[in-house]
Amino acid sequence: MNFKESNLNKDQLTQFLRAIPYVQYLEINVYEISLDCVILKTNLEKWRLDFDQRMYINYGFIYGIVDTVAYLAILNRLRAYRPAVTLSLKIDHFTSDFSVNDLYFKAECIKIKKQYAYSYITVYQLNKKAIANANATFLFKNR
Helix, strand or coil, X not given: CCCCCCCCCHHHHHHHHHCCHHHHHHCCEEEEECCCEEEEEEEHHHHEEEECCEEEECCHHHHHHHHHHHHHHHHHHHCCCCCEEXXXXXXXXXXXXXXXXXXXXXXXXXXXXXXXXXXXXXXXXXXXXXXXXXXXXXXXXXX
């Protein structure tokens, strides 16, 4: 995958996302990109589970999307593709009170060092109501 030596554009991030199997099923899209952050958007309709005539959300998908958007924010800051593995992913402040179907995942690259990179992620609804906060640490693979 060739990324230009500039800000990653929406097409390049979408290309990266399309290589992840659950992205198409869950209809995850690049919502916004800036020098400071990457925001993904998804609709919760396919996440809903119907048990005992009550609706529940499958929260397992959130971990994958949080990890993905955290890494995309780092690639965006680097302005180039660099392989990395997730060392740590911590998600806090879950709420199950979803008043709308759309969720947004905003990731900001906090720091990049020679071997490590750090991101901060906020999961929120359109009304800016926070659903979860997370932080991720990545280890770059040797070249």
